[in-house]
Amino acid sequence: MIELEHVWQHYGVRPVLKDVSVTINPGELVAILGPNGMGKSTLMGVIAGTISPLKGTVRIEGNRRRGSVEEELEIRSRVIYVPDHPWLPIKRTGREFALSVARLYDVDDERLMMHLDKLLKLFDLDEQANWTIESYSNGQKHKIALIAALLSDAPILLLDEAFSGGLDPAGIHTLKKILRHRVQVQGSTVVITTPVAELVEEVADRILILHGGEVVAYDSLVGLQKLANCHGSLNDVLQNLTHPESLSRLEDYLREELKP
Ligand SMILES: Nc1ncnc2c1ncn2[C@@H]1O[C@H](COP(=O)(O)OP(=O)(O)OP(=O)(O)O)[C@@H](O)[C@H]1O
Secondary structure, X not given: OEEEEEEEEEEOOEEEEEEXXXXXXXXXXXXXXXXXXXXXXXXXXXXXXXXXXXXEEEEEOOEEXXXXXXXXXXXXXXXXXXXXXXXXXXXXXXXXXXHHHHHOOOOOHHHHHHHHHHHHHHOOOOOOOOOEHHHOOHHHHHHHHHHHHHHOOOOEEEEOOOOOOOOOHHHHHHHHHHHXXXXXXXXXXXXXXXXOHHHOOOOOOEEEEEEOOEEEEEEOHHHHHHHHOOXXXXXXXXXXXHOOOHHHHHHHHHHHHOOO
C-alpha cells in the first residue's frame, strides 16, 4: 500500500502540491491525470522519493519514504521508478543497461536473460538491443527504460508519463496489456501519470485527478462520471471537473474568430 498524508510541496513560494492525502491499494493500477503543469510529475517524484515534500509523509508498505536508511532500502528493493526523462548511460547498449538495472533487484540470471529477450521482441527492440543507447530514437530510449523497469520484477511500478516519450501505438498497446496483467495476475501495484485521458481510460482501476496541485477527484471511471454528472468518456469527465468553461470558450472562438 502507498499512503500519502497531508503532502505539501512548494517550488520557491509557489505551492505545487496542496495537502494531498491519498491511498493506493496493493494490486491496483492508479492513473494520476490532469492538465499540464498541475503537479503530476511532482507528486510522482514525492512518491518515488526523489523529491522530499515540504510537509507530510509518504509510506510504502508501512515504511516511511526518506525515513531511516533501513526503511528506504526496504522500499527501494520493492519499487521501481521511471521518470518522464530518465537518465540513460548512452555509451552502453540497451541490453547492458536493462540487465544492470534488473540485477539491482536480485532477479535470477537465467530468468533475466529469457525475460529480456521476450520483452525486447515485444517492444520491437531486439535488433537494437546490442547498439549503444546514443544511437536510439526518443521512442526507443523510452522503450528501453520501460523494459528495464519491467525486467526488475519489482512489485511496485511508478511510471511517469508512461505512454509518452515517443512510444508508438504498438508499444502503448503492449505496455497497457503487460501492466494490466501484472496487476491482475501478479498483484503488482502500478502508478502512472498522463495528461491524456484516453490513454488510461481502459486500464486504470482508479483515476486521481490533480488540478492546481489539489486532488479534485479520486475514483473509478464510473465513480467519476457520477461525481461530474457526465456519462461521457474520461476526457469529458476530466474537462467537466477541471475546465468546465473550456468547451464553450472553444465554441465561442470558432464562431467569432474563424468565420467562413
Ligand atoms: N524544479 C522546478 N522549479 C520550479 N518550478 C517547477 C519545477 N518543477 C516543476 N515546477 C512547476 O511546478 C508545476 C507542476 O509541475 P509538474 O511537472 O509537476 O506538472 P505536471 O502535471 O507533471 O505537468 P506536465 O503534464 O506538463 O508534465 C508547474 O507549474 C511547473 O512549472
